[in-house]
Amino acid sequence: MRHGKKFNHLGRTASHRKAMLSNMAASLILHKRINTTVAKAKALRTYIEPLLTKSKEDTTHNRRIVFSYLQNKEAVTELFRTIATKISLRNGGYCRIIKTGFRLGDGADTALIELVDFNETYNLGESNKKVTRRSRRSTKKSDTIESIVDTVVNESSEVQSDNKSVETKE
Structure with a gap:
């Protein structure tokens, strides 16, 4: 009987689940986000959050503990080098689960699980500004326009001065 055991076994043996x-x-550590089912995402969140907390303090002991869970050297170095520096000020809640609907093949409820500090989706609107390049041609055009305006103003002032001189002679 499994009275009082709230862990989701995910329909697998203990070794397969581990x-x-x-x-x-x-x-998740290497790619910063993965697509999976909601049940697996929730199980993964409870599995990885303590590892992320251990990565905040970079000691040999913590590295060995995390390696015993992950069994992947690249993931451990990525975790302790890049991820730990970004999550150092966060006190938990390192993962976000976003439900993405149902899978076509079997109708399973799917989700996207991602690391909170590595979400480019929410930062796209803030950082993307349109970069405009100014060419020399536009400055030359403005110089020529200014010179044309200067000549027109000079001619109009000469015409006005001629009109005043004509009026005084009469």
Whole structure:
């Protein structure tokens, strides 16, 4: 009987579940976001959050503990070098689960799980400014326009002065 045991077994044996969560955690660390089912995403969140907390303090002991869970050297170095520096000020809640609908093949409820500090989607609107290049041609045009305006103004002032001189002679 499994009274009082709230852990989701995901329909797998303990060894298969451990290997799957280890591989999913390594993929999440390397790619910063992965698509999976909602149940696996929730299980992965409980699996990876303590590892992310351990990565804040870079000691040999913590590296060995995290490696015993992940079994992937590239993921461990990525975790302790880049991810730990970004999440150092956050006190938990390092992962975000976004439900993405149902899978076509079997109708499973799918989700996107991502690291909170590595979301480019929400920062796209703020950082993308249109970059305009100014060419020399536009400055030359403005110089020629200014010179044309100066000549027109000079001619009009000469015409006005001629009109005044004509009026005084009469």
